[in-house]
Amino acid sequence: MDKKKILIIDDEEGFTQVAKFNLEETGDYEVKIENRGSQGLAAAREFKPDLVLLDIIMPDIDGGEVADQIKADSITEDIPIIFLTAAVTGSEVSSRGGLIGGHPFIAKPGSLQELIDCIEKTIKK
Amino acid sequence: MKDNYQRFELYVQAIPDIIYELDAQGTFIFVNDSVEQLGYRPEELIGQNFTKIVHPDDIEKVSRSFVLPKYRGKVTGDKNAPKLFDERRTSDRMTKNLEARLLSKSKKDVSIGCWYAEIHSFGRWDKDVSSENKALLGSVGIIRNVTERKLAEEMLKKTHQMLYDILERSPFGIYLVNKEGGIEYVNPAMINISGCNHEEFTSQNVFKSSGYKKADLTDKIKFALEGAVFFLGPVEYVWDGSNKSIVGNFTGIPLEEEGKFKVIIFVEDITELKTTQMQLIQAKKMEVVGGLASGVAHEVKNPLSTILYGVEYLRKKIRSEDEKIALTLKHIKEAVRRADNIIRELLDFSSLPKLDSQKEDLNMVIDKALSLTKHQFDKQHIEVIKDFEAALSSVKIDRNRIEQVLVNLVLNAIESMPKGGQLRLRTYNKKLTELDEGIGFRREDVFKLGEKVVVAEIEDTGPGIPENILDKIFDPFFTTKRNIGGTGLGLSIVMNIIKLHDGRIDIRNKKEGGVIVRLMFKI
Ligand SMILES: Nc1ncnc2c1ncn2[C@@H]1O[C@H](COP(=O)(O)OP(=O)(O)OP(=O)(O)O)[C@@H](O)[C@H]1O
Ligand SMILES: [Mg+2]
Numbered sequence: 001m002d003k004k005k006i007l008i009i010d011d012e013e014g015f016t017q018v019a020k021f022n023l024e025e026t027g028d029y030e031v032k033i034e035n036r037g038s039q040g041l042a043a044a045r046e047f048k049p050d051l052v053l054l055d056i057i058m059p060d061i062d063g064g065e066v067a068d069q070i071k072a073d074s075i076t077e078d079i080p081i082i083f084l085t086a087a088v089t090g091s092e093v094s095s096r097g098g099l100i101g102g103h104p105f106i107a108k109p110g111s112l113q114e115l116i117d118c119i120e121k122t123i124k125k
Numbered sequence: 126m127k128d129n130y131q132r133f134e135l136y137v138q139a140i141p142d143i144i145y146e147l148d149a150q151g152t153f154i155f156v157n158d159s160v161e162q163l164g165y166r167p168e169e170l171i172g173q174n175f176t177k178i179v180h181p182d183d184i185e186k187v188s189r190s191f192v193l194p195k196y197r198g199k200v201t202g203d204k205n206a207p208k209l210f211d212e213r214r215t216s217d218r219m220t221k222n223l224e225a226r227l228l229s230k231s232k233k234d235v236s237i238g239c240w241y242a243e244i245h246s247f248g249r250w251d252k253d254v255s256s257e258n259k260a261l262l263g264s265v266g267i268i269r270n271v272t273e274r275k276l277a278e279e280m281l282k283k284t285h286q287m288l289y290d291i292l293e294r295s296p297f298g299i300y301l302v303n304k305e306g307g308i309e310y311v312n313p314a315m316i317n318i319s320g321c322n323h324e325e326f327t328s329q330n331v332f333k334s335s336g337y338k339k340a341d342l343t344d345k346i347k348f349a350l351e352g353a354v355f356f357l358g359p360v361e362y363v364w365d366g367s368n369k370s371i372v373g374n375f376t377g378i379p380l381e382e383e384g385k386f387k388v389i390i391f392v393e394d395i396t397e398l399k400t401t402q403m404q405l406i407q408a409k410k411m412e413v414v415g416g417l418a419s420g421v422a423h424e425v426k427n428p429l430s431t432i433l434y435g436v437e438y439l440r441k442k443i444r445s446e447d448e449k450i451a452l453t454l455k456h457i458k459e460a461v462r463r464a465d466n467i468i469r470e471l472l473d474f475s476s477l478p479k480l481d482s483q484k485e486d487l488n489m490v491i492d493k494a495l496s497l498t499k500h501q502f503d504k505q506h507i508e509v510i511k512d513f514e515a516a517l518s519s520v521k522i523d524r525n526r527i528e529q530v531l532v533n534l535v536l537n538a539i540e541s542m543p544k545g546g547q548l549r550l551r552t553y554n555k556k557l558t559e560l561d562e563g564i565g566f567r568r569e570d571v572f573k574l575g576e577k578v579v580v581a582e583i584e585d586t587g588p589g590i591p592e593n594i595l596d597k598i599f600d601p602f603f604t605t606k607r608n609i610g611g612t613g614l615g616l617s618i619v620m621n622i623i624k625l626h627d628g629r630i631d632i633r634n635k636k637e638g639g640v641i642v643r644l645m646f647k648i
Contacts, residue, residue: 012427012431014435015431015434018434018435022437022441025441057423086422086423086426086427086430108427108430109426109430109432109461109465110433112433112437
């Protein structure tokens with residue numbers, strides 16, 4: 001089976017790197033990192049991932065806007081997105097039915113297993 | 126002789142008072158020129174009955190033919206003897222200081238045309254009064270116009286009444302302290318503010334009292350008794366005999382009376398204002414903490430997630446025989462979880478209880494609360510009686526919170542009737558007309574007199590609440606139901622929610638037994 005391509009757009013460099021190590025360690029994923037939100041769309045167009053992990057609060061542009069850009073571009077519009085954010089608590093996630101702007105999201109910090117489950121579910125859809 | 130007569134006539138005419146003489150039938154046979162004050166020439170009255178110049182309402186009070194029948198058979202003594210315009214008695218027993226209203230000629234309009242008179246009169250007899258078969262010739266009298274005095278008196282009375290009303294109805298506490306430190310007057314608002322009863326308040330001595338929290342006030346009063354105005358406040362204060370501490374503004378104004386000073390003290394009770402202010406400050410603080418917390422949370426959660434993922438990676442990669450490494454990684458992971466929990470609690474704690482209020486039909490909210498508790502009252506055979514006002518005004522409430530309130534209250538009612546009973550729910554519109562705790566015209570009263578409100582009542586037929594715990598039921602963790610799992614938080618949450626709504630809750634025992642809870646909301 002082909003490895004799934006995952007793009008992580010998040011300004012927290014340390015986090016993106018350990019996330020990449022973990023995901024690649026499973027053997028199921030090929031991961032690319034983009035630490036600048038403003039370059040998110042360009043990275044997605046170039047890498048053509050199967051899924052984007054997107055941080056919400058970033059210094060240059062926020063994740064919501066990056067998501068809009070990705071959804072508005074004919075090349076990337078079909079790529080599913082999962083938001084990753086430290087700005088909400090776990091209880092808020094469940095109270096929103098697990099969605100922000102129609103995309104699933106995961107609260108930081110969360111377990112790796114939670115992340116992987118969410119990725120699998122989203123890609124299958 | 127004739128000279129003398131003329132001289133007397135001259136005197137009589139010169140007297141400013143009206144002097145009259147009546148015959149035995151009460152007809153004027155003489156009246157001096159002073160009667161012109163009433164607009165008559167003397168000759169116009171001669172031959173007329175005296176009642177012509179008496180105010181119709183007063184005739185019965187001054188005329189022999191009306192007054193005497195009432196006294197027949199009664200022994201009056203001189204003090205209470207009737208006073209008469211057409212008096213027959215003489216010397217000591219004559220009429221003195223009879224007060225009556227007289228009518229002037231032109232102004233028959235009673236309210237303008239009358240004036241007040243003071244009358245002295247006595248009888249004139251043909252022989253000495255002690256002799257037998259004497260005959261009455263008539264009465265002689267003298268009338269003094271006391272209108273001005275009378276009006277001044279009335280004015281004074283009105284002013285007095287007005288001042289009294291102002292003092293008695295003032296929302297400010299007012300009391301008067303004399304030179305000796307005694308209390309000469311205290312108004313109802315002051316009694317209310319002080320928490321003493323009238324007797325306790327007035328029996329205190331300002332200089333000797335021990336209950337004054339701040340000696341400051343005593344000193345200020347001493348100065349004021351020398352003539353200095355003072356203002357003190359806001360200060361905390363407790364009166365002798367009271368167990369209530371207030372925060373108040375005190376103003377003292379010296380009043381001079383015959384060279385001595387008394388002090389009138391005005392007290393504005395700002396206890397609730399202060400408490401609200403403190404609450405606002407506290408809320409403001411929490412808001413700052415909240416804002417800070419969510420900022421900090423973001424900054425801390427990111428590194429935490431890096432650590433967590435890092436630990437997971439290391440756990441997989443380091444296949445060492447050394448157990449200590451695995452243990453260390455486990456500890457790091459737990460530490461991250463703990464830090465995350467603390468941040469989450471901080472966020473929850475600092476998030477202000479905000480209301481999401483909308484115009485709602487309270488009847489519908491009550492129905493919802495009933496449907497949520499239906500299972501319980503069906504199980505306990507409790508009959509539910511609804512008496513809802515169909516045209517109930519809508520109220521601005523957070524329906525989820527009020528639902529929570531109603532569920533709590535209904536549950537309390539149900540729990541008080543384990544063997545069944547009746548649960549009555551009533552709603553109605555009301556205009557506040559009666560003073561009550563928290564209802565009045567003071568600034569700190571949440572509800573003002575005349576305000577329109579919506580009321581909801583929840584009544585049960587349980588055993589009621591023992592009087593000695595009535596003042597505790599709103600305390601957090603106070604419960605008499607620990608055995609059935611009561612936390613005692615129900616009513617304290619209810620109270621908080623109602624306060625956030627600027628509403629009001631009363632819980633009372635009914636005379637016929639059971640409890641009535643009354644909720645009130647502004648419309
Ligand atoms: N309708 C009522 N009849 C009789 N007693 C009542 C009634 N409502 C409240 N009480 C008394 O007031 C106390 C406090 O009530 P509150 O609702 O705060 O706590 P609780 O009902 O004991 O516990 P919780 O509501 O947290 O489960 C009760 O324990 C009970 O003694
Ligand atoms: Mg309760």
